[in-house]
Amino acid sequence: MRLTFLGGCREVGKNALLLEVNDRRILLDYGVKLQPEPAEFPEVVKDVDVVFPTHAHLDHAGAIPVLFHHSTPAVITTKVTIELMELLLKDFVKVMKRKGMEPRFSKENVIQVIKASHSLPYDVPVFLHGTKFVLHDSGHIPGSAYVEIVRDGKRIVYTGDIKLKSQRLVNGAKLTKEKVDVLITECTYGDKDHPERRKEEKRLKEEIDVTINQGEVVLIPSFAVARAQELLLVLKDYRSYIAVDGMAKEATEILLRNPSFLLAPKELRKVYGSVKRVRNQRERKRILKRKPIVISTSGMLNGGPVLYYLKRIRNRRESLLAFVGFQVEGTPGRSVLETGIYRNEETWEVNCRIRKFDFSSHAGRNELFELIERLEPSLVVCIHGDRCEEFAKEVEERYGITAFAPKEGEELKL
Ligand SMILES: [Zn+2]
16 A cells, blocks of 8 residues: 655645555545645546545645546545535636636536545445545534545544534544554644634624624625634624625535534524625625625635625724634735735725634644544654644654654655
8 A cells, every 4th residue: 555645745735645555546635725826736646546535625625627637536525525515616617717727627527526426424434445444524614524544454544624623613523433553634733722712702703893883894704615604603693784795605505405514503594594695796785784794705815705895894994804714825815914905916905904813623733632642643644734844743752653744746655
């Protein structure tokens, strides 16, 4: 059995691992690196038999349609991931075209992916040529999974993106009780712990109260999948003040059709049923007078209706721009956060209040250590982080086990 690390090595983005067993080729994730633009794809892999996307985020699943230029692999993942992938991949094609980039795949390729997809429930094993694969709940977003692989008595776990602590939208990861030999883990926050979630929620609500009590507007740029719905649950008592715009609407509707992947589906349905869903430009123009809290895509201000609202409020000094997601280096969101200047195809100042809140759905540093302590691996492979090497070194020193951060293209024989 041989593993090749094709992406997500010492960086966040384009996660892709190739597992070769005898003459079978299996991919664990096949994602893109979206930022900075243009998007970067992992190396082309031909003759793939099976792909396991751990979840629908494009940095894990965004390159899968490219595989269909060369082969027709089976795509095995959870049911809600299939539906979310369809939404995000089709949008990705649209965005690439709109920005004048040559799309690496077409809408037809996305349809091929969906047709080749098989849903697999959590904790149910599937056997491929004598190797056992199991998807377990990884607690990152609805439908997200970590992959457990067992062959010749050896157990390998690949985390995908993982979170141990529960959020309002999903429970924390359900870890296997079995001892693991090799742990391939994300380490996005290997150097940082998150502030306590309840305190962040309180801080956000206080800022919102101050703003709307003055008759001003709160704009929350949000990722469509998971973050927008987490926010709806956090802000459930404000639901009569909230408008939702952009792809967050479709994503919420997909999640509500898959309630078994949610921690509080009834609550989400109730909140979503009472917020205003903005459907067109005419409604958009009028909404700020009636709904002072707007949750809209895109989360890093790359595009989407959020820009319309930001232009409307940018010179209202008491209005609030509330970031609730990580702003990647090189994005307009990062620029606004650090300098107060929007830089993209056009450049302008943002003079309203700007605040940042941590609602991360990745494990913080201490959760990563807890993961290692509970799975007791003898080898830890650190990927999907800006400081993978430092984190691997810390793991070695702390636990006296082998840990390393592979370079792109590096192989591991198992
Ligand atoms: Zn993710």
